[in-house]
Amino acid sequence: MRLYEERLxxxxxxxxxxxxxxxxxxxxxxxxxxxxxxxERVVIERTGVNEAGRAVTPGEANFTEGEVARMEVYxxxxxxHKEAYVREEVNxxxxxQRDVATANEExxxxxxxVRTDGRPVVEKRPDNI
Numbered sequence: 437m438r439l440y441e442e443r444l445x446x447x448x449x450x451x452x453x454x455x456x457x458x459x460x461x462x463x464x465x466x467x468x469x470x471x472x473x474x475x476e477r478v479v480i481e482r483t484g485v486n487e488a489g490r491a492v493t494p495g496e497a498n499f500t501e502g503e504v505a506r507m508e509v510y511x512x513x514x515x516x517h518k519e520a521y522v523r524e525e526v527n528x529x530x531x532x533q534r535d536v537a538t539a540n541e542e543x544x545x546x547x548x549x550v551r552t553d554g555r556p557v558v559e560k561r562p563d564n565i
Contacts (some may be wrong), residue, residue: 441545446537458528474512 552558 437545438547444539444541444543444545446539456528469516471514471516473512473514476509478507478509534540 548556550560
């Protein structure tokens with residue numbers, strides 16, 4: 437005769453609970469930058485002289501054509517351009533968290549039931565198992 441008992445057997449299975457997708461998107465916004473600029477301008481001033489109306493001596497006045505005064509004029513112009521920079525770095529990794537699951541179930545076991553009728557001698561020996 438065999439006696440049986442139930443035992444709790446705990447196994448585990450791995451199942452997918454979801455997934456995480458990490459990507460990136462581009463957001464745009466308007467930005468303003470102000471650059472102070474300088475521009476040169478030529479100012480021509482005509483003034484009277486203290487000696488206005490004074491006669492000059494012969495040969496002092498040279499009437500020549502083509503006499504030119506040159507002056508270079510500069511202005512600053514904005515040089516605005518965009519540059520890309522690394523802002524930050526993102527690393528994606530998984531970590532494993534350990535936990536313990538506890539189950540509470542009723543289990544059964546068969547016990548030997550010895551009934552006697554009269555007064556037979558019955559010797560009970562300990563289990564060898």
